[in-house]
Amino acid sequence: MTKKETFQKEFEDHVKKGLTSSPKYLSSKYIYDDKGDRLFQQIMELPEYYLTGAEYNIIDSYKTDLRKLLTIDGGFDLIELGAGDGKKTKVLLKELCDHQTDFTYKPIDISQNAIDQLAQDLLQVFPNLDVQGEQGTYFKVLEELAQYNKRPKAIFVLGSNIGNLQHPEAIDFLSKLREIMSNKDVLFMGFDQKKDPLTIQNAYADSQGITQEFNRNLLHRINKEMQADFPVDVFEHWEAYDPQTGTAKSYLLATEPCTVDVRHLNLQVEFKKWETIHTEISQKYDDDTVEWLAQKAGLSIAGIYEDDREYFKNYLFKR
Ligand code: AVJ
Numbered sequence: 572m573t574k575k576e577t578f579q580k581e582f583e584d585h586v587k588k589g590l591t592s593s594p595k596y597l598s599s600k601y602i603y604d605d606k607g608d609r610l611f612q613q614i615m616e617l618p619e620y621y622l623t624g625a626e627y628n629i630i631d632s633y634k635t636d637l638r639k640l641l642t643i644d645g646g647f648d649l650i651e652l653g654a655g656d657g658k659k660t661k662v663l664l665k666e667l668c669d670h671q672t673d674f675t676y677k678p679i680d681i682s683q684n685a686i687d688q689l690a691q692d693l694l695q696v697f698p699n700l701d702v703q704g705e706q707g708t709y710f711k712v713l714e715e716l717a718q719y720n721k722r723p724k725a726i727f728v729l730g731s732n733i734g735n736l737q738h739p740e741a742i743d744f745l746s747k748l749r750e751i752m753s754n755k756d757v758l759f760m761g762f763d764q765k766k767d768p769l770t771i772q773n774a775y776a777d778s779q780g781i782t783q784e785f786n787r788n789l790l791h792r793i794n795k796e797m798q799a800d801f802p803v804d805v806f807e808h809w810e811a812y813d814p815q816t817g818t819a820k821s822y823l824l825a826t827e828p829c830t831v832d833v834r835h836l837n838l839q840v841e842f843k844k845w846e847t848i849h850t851e852i853s854q855k856y857d858d859d860t861v862e863w864l865a866q867k868a869g870l871s872i873a874g875i876y877e878d879d880r881e882y883f884k885n886y887l888f889k890r
């Protein structure tokens with residue numbers, strides 16, 4: 572099976588499981604097809620979605636420190652998991668290129684589309700940059716990465732992407748990263764912080780309804796790729812942030828009773844009025860929680876970087 576076929580099979584198995592469970596769920600990792608990528612780009616431009624700007628501010632403020640910390644004789648690999656459009660990373664890439672730093676940029680994303688566009692785009696801006704992009708899910712690519720352990724690695728995971736994972740999954744993810752790290756390697760990761768709950772609530776329930784369209788893209792994809800007939804407009808986006816646990820949960824809420832036929836899976840799914848599909852968590856953190864995750868994963872924190880508004884932090888981990 573090709574990567575694409577394997578991914579499609581996983582998606583189908585997931586849909587079957589998620590829509591026959593009680594309560595129903597679907598994973599946000601399947602939102603990102605070409606349209607999902609575009610919608611996420613639009614989310615990053617929203618005034619309410621403070622995460623991108625906050626992390627941009629951090630990288631811009633600390634780019635010199637980061638360059639000095641990363642620069643090493645013989646060069647290094649800058650591996651970015653979930654690179655997307657590379658907007659924030661570009662600030663650091665520019666800093667590195669401006670100082671003729673010896674490194675290779677390896678952006679990794681679940682979306683082939685994102686990787687192709689990014690590589691094309693970067694070569695225009697930085698003609699001398701060595702870019703080697705790769706499409707894949709984090710864990711699959713991590714296994715591949717474990718095989719070439721030549722130059723020291725700086726692994727970047729920006730955007731608080733880890734927030735889509737439950738704590739046990741996050742520990743597992745960090746542990747897997749630790750496994751492929753040598754003691755020369757570093758991990759630089761973004762963690763959105765606990766803050767005024769309303770700021771968080773608004774970031775995930777924007778007034779223009781872009782987040783709703785983003786969430787609904789799961790249903791559009793199932794309709795298109797599995798010959799289903801979700802009445803997409805019947806499902807409304809609902810966001811619930813719990814300031815105690817720091818978990819923001821997204822749902823699709825059936826505002827009418829309906830029956831959905833997923834022809835390709837030979838599956839009929841009933842929705843009662845007000846029934847939910849849980850689609851995403853976006854976990855918020857504090858230092859104690861990140862320290863606990865790191866310790867569980869066998870990593871130590873070597874640096875903490877914060878934006879001007881104290882909304883977001885990037886942590887530098889070593890093994
Ligand atoms: C890409 C996982 C960081 O959870 O903040 C944005 C995805 N979902 N708006 C996040 C998302 C709704 C985003 N991450």
